[in-house]
Amino acid sequence: MHMLLPVALLALAAGTMPLAADEGAGGDEPSVTTRSPAAPPRGAPFLEPRGARAEPFALLGDSIAPGSSRQLSWAASELFDGLPDDTPVLVVHGAKPGPALCLTAAIHGDELNGIEIVRRVLHALEPDRLAGTVIGVPIVNIQAFRRSSRYLPDRRDLNRYFPGSPDGSAASRIAHSLFHDIILHCDALVDLHTGSFERTNLPQLRADLHHAGVAALANGFGATVIVNSQPQTGTLRQAATLAGVPAVTLEAGGPEQVEAHQVKHGVRGIEALLHTLGMTADSRAWDEREATYLNSSWVRADHGGILMSSVELGSTVREGQLLGRVTDPISNDSAGIYAPSDGRVIGMARNQVVMPGFAAYHLGSASRGRTGPLGPQLSPDEIKDKAE
Numbered sequence: 001m002h003m004l005l006p007v008a009l010l011a012l013a014a015g016t017m018p019l020a021a022d023e024g025a026g027g028d029e030p031s032v033t034t035r036s037p038a039a040p041p042r043g044a045p046f047l048e049p050r051g052a053r054a055e056p057f058a059l060l061g062d063s064i065a066p067g068s069s070r071q072l073s074w075a076a077s078e079l080f081d082g083l084p085d086d087t088p089v090l091v092v093h094g095a096k097p098g099p100a101l102c103l104t105a106a107i108h109g110d111e112l113n114g115i116e117i118v119r120r121v122l123h124a125l126e127p128d129r130l131a132g133t134v135i136g137v138p139i140v141n142i143q144a145f146r147r148s149s150r151y152l153p154d155r156r157d158l159n160r161y162f163p164g165s166p167d168g169s170a171a172s173r174i175a176h177s178l179f180h181d182i183i184l185h186c187d188a189l190v191d192l193h194t195g196s197f198e199r200t201n202l203p204q205l206r207a208d209l210h211h212a213g214v215a216a217l218a219n220g221f222g223a224t225v226i227v228n229s230q231p232q233t234g235t236l237r238q239a240a241t242l243a244g245v246p247a248v249t250l251e252a253g254g255p256e257q258v259e260a261h262q263v264k265h266g267v268r269g270i271e272a273l274l275h276t277l278g279m280t281a282d283s284r285a286w287d288e289r290e291a292t293y294l295n296s297s298w299v300r301a302d303h304g305g306i307l308m309s310s311v312e313l314g315s316t317v318r319e320g321q322l323l324g325r326v327t328d329p330i331s332n333d334s335a336g337i338y339a340p341s342d343g344r345v346i347g348m349a350r351n352q353v354v355m356p357g358f359a360a361y362h363l364g365s366a367s368r369g370r371t372g373p374l375g376p377q378l379s380p381d382e383i384k385d386k387a388e
Contacts, residue, residue, distance in 0.1 A: 053097060066094065067093070094129075098133070102135045102185075103136045103189075104140050104178075104236065105117065105139065114194070116258050121134070191235075204225040209292070217246055223288040227293050231249075297362075299339065
């Protein structure tokens with residue numbers, strides 16, 4: 001059965017299946033002629049035909065038998081006392097052949113939602129009913145996680161050093177180890193993140209939709225917003241895709257909290273992806289669709305003070321609408337922050353003390369249904385305040 005389902009996903013990547021229009025456009029489905037693609041698109045290894053029988057899966061010097069699950073250990077670095085710093089790796093290897101999907105979380109140690117998403121997805125899988133392999137690394141940056149920090153102890157951002165080097169800085173060595181010991185054994189990657197620095201994100205995928213394999217992944221997540229964007233240099237998403245492992249980033253919620261509704265959305269999206277890839281037959285497909293945003297921009301505070309928002313995450317706003325106010329706690333002077341254009345709040349700062357220039361509201365605009373033409377990708381600079 002799993003050989004039939006990827007054809008549907010393939011059609012999504014090619015834009016040949018009808019999908020619901022953007023929620024703000026009334027929800028009517030466009031009329032589209034469908035056709036079955038003749039072959040998988042280039043750059044989509046998870047859609048390639050598989051053999052009739054599953055083989056043992058080799059990872060981290062171990063062999064996982066078909067129809068079984070294992071907890072392995074990945075040691076990318078040493079602590080200051082010279083002891084190895086082991087990180088758990090969860091592997092569920094199905095009884096039937098299929099692609100290898102990798103889920104990574106907590107590359108930034110204060111981003112907790114992804115840890116819970118990986119836990120729920122991996123422990124809900126039944127190896128004897130799974131086609132393919134799911135690898136979960138719930139806490140990539142265990143040194144930062146133990147310190148409740150976004151960064152490594154030397155203040156480096158691990159997600160700027162991929163694919164890494166065996167002879168570089170600590171960050172570069174950890175990145176190299178993860179990349180070569182785990183990522184390159186996979187056919188596709190979902191890297192889980194949250195907002196940074198007390199910002200929170202509407203559940204959304206960051207994806208380069210001009211890459212056929214990435215587009216196929218992104219379109220398998222059901223009702224999840226997509227932001228068409230180029231990955232930043234040094235990110236795991238960029239390095240994996242360049243190495244032939246199509247990758248997307250799933251952003252959900254904010255740092256330092258485990259948010260039940262964000263976790264639930266992330267789990268449902270990944271389960272929908274597994275179903276669409278033909279890896280699971282029991283999970284329901286998520287047929288509803290969300291908008292794809294071809295443009296987005298941050299609205300910044302022009303004054304320092306206490307930020308109090310007037311809108312909520314996911315709100316649709318009009319040009320000139322009040323988004324929030326920044327108030328000087330000493331003088332009581334207040335300045336409004338207004339929407340520069342129509343759009344939707346896909347990310348925003350939590351109420352907090354801000355400095356002038358602080359990125360407060362992330363507005364998505366120029367949305368389309370999943371069948372419309374693609375515009376240019378957003379450059380990393382255009383969404384540089386993202387958590388990825």
